[in-house]
Amino acid sequence: MDILKQISQYVVEGEPGELEELMRRALDQGSTARELLDGGLLDGMNQVGELFREGEMFVPEVLMSARTMDLGMEIIKPLLGEGDVKVAGKIVVATVKGDLHDIGKKLVCMMLEGAGYEIHDLGVDVSPEDICRAVEEIRPDLVGMSAMLTTTMTAMKETTEALRAAGLYDSVKVMVGGAPINAGFAEEIGANYSPDATGAVELANALMAS
């Protein structure tokens, strides 16, 4: 099997095994970091995405693949030039004010990270002011908000309003999700909805492309 295919296979299997050794050997033999990234690591993650959508792979396996890809990235990062690694997008993520639930948000972060996004996770119970501040400092492409309760979903509206008041709303696209949320509510508050973590990745990609 050619060496790139082997690297990609390690990512799909989520098993670092001899990944490091293999990648160093490939570099010694004259492969570029860029080739290892595109033909190996990213190729593997693309397959993972497809397998997950088809129901062939499960969340913990996807997360292991993402972790394996990270290991590979560590090796080639110093060798990659400016512009070689394109971040898919920058996103600020938070569970909104008054809400302490974060398993859904964590999952979304992990999935987005696996899809190449730069994640800034502000944690739980984050006020509209703190989200605005983070947007000002980080200048993300996207803002993701999570809420588990019907009483805290109103904080999502407060946040989109605060972003508007601060003149930041037009510089970002807002994504929301969580048990009580639906597309209608998202539209009302000027946000975009996805029902689950993979949906969030697809939504983020669509928003980045638009």
Add this chain to the structure above:
Amino acid sequence: MKRNFPIDIEFRILDQEKIEKIHRASLRILEEVGIKVTGERMRGALAEHGAVMEAGDIVKIPSALVEKALATVPEVIRLYNRDGEQVGELGPERNIYFGSIAEQLEYLDYKTNTARRFTRDEMKIMCTLQDYLPNIAFTTSVGILGGVPAQLAGQIGFIEVVRNFTKNIHVVTSDVEALKDIVKIAADLAGGPEALAEKPLFVYYAEPIPPLLHPYESNERIAVCAEHGIPFTYMPYSMMGGTGPITQAGILAQNNAEVLAGLVMSQVIRQGAPYIYGSMPTVFDMKTTIGSYGAPEFHLNIAAAAEMAEFYGIPFYGSAAISDAKTIDPQSAAELEMTLFSAMLSKAGLVHDVGLLDHCRNISPMAIYLANEIIEQLKYYVRGVDVSDETLLLDVIGEVGPGGHYLEHVSTLKNFKKYWYPKVFERNMVNPEKSDLLEKGVEAIDTILATHVPAPLAPEKEAILARHEAELLSRVF
């Protein structure tokens, strides 16, 4: 109080050794890992009673404190209606009461079998239907009523349920403030705080956030209920491999630790505060990331947790007649039956969420109507087999003899009505070519809604509700 129906059947998931192992594991979690508790009142009460306060809001609970709480928690909890009449009893005399909810995010229209947004009109339907159906003993005001300001949804929802429902009422609120308002309304209805504590006219439902988070927003509800003598459950909803360990033993131990933590918190606020063991340890579906409501392991875990509750001598709050399917279809029908069967065999006292579909997104009147029938069916299962000289009918077998028949024997005439005759399900010799069961169900629900009127609330109580409603609305408008 007379048992609501006889149960004479053995069903066990955990033996004594397994129960004790889980118990010891939970004690170690509380003692060695600890839980995270915020809020000065609860932290103060825990510290005062010997809990160990550590950095990062971690509180470690010594086993002795758990044992002490187990010694003071009452074994029997009486259930009342809005008028302070006793309508049930939880305790060693095994009763099972099934209940549903009064509102939800979505409503599955029983006529069209399609889901839509839940509105205030549907709450009336939920109350009337559940008030009528004999196997539904309580409904729950969930605190998410649409069409009213979110911060008042719990209070207004409760008021609406009191107006329209004559059985036992359960309450969930999205925040502590709504609970405090509801306690005030209930105290006025009961005739003062002491009368409310004597005959609490609702049961409350609170939750920690697994794993092991017990923030002010959760534990203050415990404190409010404990102070006012409101029976409540403190229900960890956890997902194996997500918010709980992936093994069933592990999640049972973690959930049990959360429940024991809630118990300790209730007893350090007030010794003898009524407490109901609740646990929802489910499967985190790694394909779709839903927390499953129809998974067999979920219901096995719930029934196992009910045995932990029995071990402690605390009533159990179960969950059944629920499904991951969105509509009335083969999947939801199968999951209604499976989950009700499990609950019926388990040691649950209260069983909530009847008719909740789409993994907790919509409520279905048709599912509640069908569950009412299935519960009736299962009563005939859990009553077991009566084996005695009278029931062996040896003399009758001798009388009839080989080749005879029992159709005309007096014993047949005397006993045949003891078996179940379905009201909804059918046993026609010649069945229709196409099932008309759901069409008949629609007609039946229509008739119930058109003819059943829950007994009206006494005028002086209605006046109390109206006064509170006006005060609540004046806060926002």
